Amino acid sequence: MTEAEPVPAPAVAARDGGTALITGATSGIGAAFARRLAADGRRLVLVARDGDRLAGTAAELTARHSTAVEVLPADLASEDGCAAVADRLRDGADPVEMLVNNAGISLNRPFLRSAVEDEIRLLRLNVHAVLRLTHAVLPGMVERRRGAVINVSSVAGFGAVMPGSTYSSSKAWVTNFSESVAQSVRPFGVRVLALCPGYTRTEFHDRAGINMTKTPPWLWLRADDVVAEGLRDLQKGRLVSVPDWKYKLAVFGLRHTPRRLLQGVARDTRGRLGRDQG
Template sequence: MTSHSAPDEQRALVTGATAGIGAAFARRLAADGWHLVLVARDADRLADMAAELRERRGRDVEIISTDLSTDDGCVVVERRLVADAPIDLLVNNAGISLNKPFLRSSAEDEARLLRLNVHAVMRLTLAALRPMTDRRRGAVINVSSVAGFGAVMPGSTYSASKAWVTNFSESVGQSARPFGVRVMALCPGYTRTEFHQRAGINMSKTPGWMWLQADDVVDEALRDLRKGKLVSVPSWRYKLAVAGLRHAPRRLLHAVSQDTRGRTGRDAN
């Protein structure tokens, strides 16, 4: 892939495309000339989004209503990734958090988080990379999180799932590079979307300066993909935070996260 400003026939598949960062990807890619395949569970919202993009941008838009935390849901999208009209860009964006620490969680909820945040990302990346490496072009963006750089939310397993996504993408990205294919982890900080509300996480005490806009996250992600980065951390605020997470002594980080948890009452992001 040479540019995100695509010639007419390039096609992107975006999971979790009806809200937040995924919707911002869909709108931006359609504006840049991409045809789209949109994936999420809510069929009505998918149809509305597809109608908007067809009407305003004149792009071909397919929709797949499916639950990616299930095997059947992954199979449907895997089939589309290897179908005849090829996918040039896969954005593995759908993801969730749980509003409870591990000690109060259930195996069922933890498995649902891992199936969506990790298992679906692995399966769809694998399915996409086969035809991409054969054609020697294409890209995969796996939406991870700054949370994946450290266990800074005591008891939350969300960070662990995103640590996997970042490490996986960085590793696979290196092996795909010689084939002319890019794989990049996108690691945003707090972004204004439906994410926290869906998980029932109260973010009212999070200061305004910590929030990113989904459009800005997407803009920086596509710029970093063009530059060939393996890991993208949008905004200087979060680049600094990641440097701290990588280099600060663990004991200091644990003390800060315990203190933050005490002040906000928050377990997970």
Template sequence: MAAVTERRTALITGATAGIGAAFVRELAAEGYDLVLVARDEARLAAMAAELPSAEVLPADLSTQEGCDAVAARLTDPARPVDLLVNNAGMSLNRSFLQSTAEQQEALLRLNVTAVMRLTLAALPAMTERGHGDIVNVSSVSGFAALMPGSTYPASKAWVTNFSESQAQLVRRFGVRVMALCPGYTRTEFHDRAGIDVSKTPSWMWLDAGAVVRAGLKDLRKGKLVSVPDWKYKLATFGMRHAPRSLVYRVSRGTRGRIGRETH
């Protein structure tokens, strides 16, 4: 009699487009049961209909109510989640001086607070079970103060630092946490944010599926930070080690291009 294989469950935020959708496709192919989280109920339903086993959870993670709903799912002892992918994120296509406090707070609630809340919801049960994975989608822009006048790189710097810190805390329990830091990736992100990337060279673009596969490979190797593709590994090395004055000059000259690559 064949042994029964225990089903694994992954919860993915921002699941209907870009890197989130690529995680959905990759994890479905690996046999995961999926919990799909996004704001758009119609797109969630359409995506779930194409999958063998998927649950939909409409939620706006920039709101308290949205975070509460997803946190409740993550803490449900009857339906454990083995892998959490915090992918939902946003950028503002405007200078800090031209933005409002409400816009900046919405960005921080989604890019920072939601990541913290959902990670905190998932980790206690994972550590108690002795296994579990969390991938927090960050960005190469978080390695330097790129995009002058933008809060986005600062929010991603927090995600990377936070992920590294929690990874060190929980790895002794058999739980892995990793920051996935892609470069320019072909997704809907730029169009939705109103960001013009028409002048970005084609060689700088990454495929979302390739980003996800590289990230999952690094997660399973136990890496705390994953930077897919050699050119962005080189870029982040430069951002980490080059004199800050040089980084600032490059940032001004490119108008923060590397910071606008994300999911």
């Protein structure tokens, strides 16, 4: 299976809940979105780099929920991959009613020790792909006067508390971008939400090579719970969703604590707490 080659959905009599496209759909929060939206009766378009893993995920969801699942292998950090998914989002013959921009990466190295190629890849996936895909899907949604976009951001984006990390900077952009765009499309019946979880049990940290063994168990969230709260906040018309009370308190502190104090905390805790939040 070649990159960015769409695979037609199987002939399944799915309930008509509309079509949702999910990036980074084979693991973590993306997979949790796929499970929940399939159970809700939506047809799915799943995007990830690993075609074999996509096919396995699609087969499992089809068998469990009798929903139609289309797979689109694509590397969203590449121009070809991003363009292929954007083309699918602009397809008016089979419109996407919900876009979940979940794909993202972090780097287990501070900026001064990082290769510029790796930093560019992070920006292309965490920022550029979110912009491109949101821009591709919104005009059709606005024209139809319905639709929703969920951009998966992070609690890390609310403050520069991880010295040398550009992950938190990219997530700050995602949150600000989502809030801004949400206000512009709300009058047309379209919703945009920034979903900002804290530490969530996924493959995210392992893939980045980040050691999270010293993170207290009570800080971890379940991906299914993150998705459920995000969808509830979307229904309520909120622009930003921060799942779980402890992270709501953390965001309040990040927003209102004097920057000098935050910088001191960051210096004291960067080695103890690990590098990035998922």
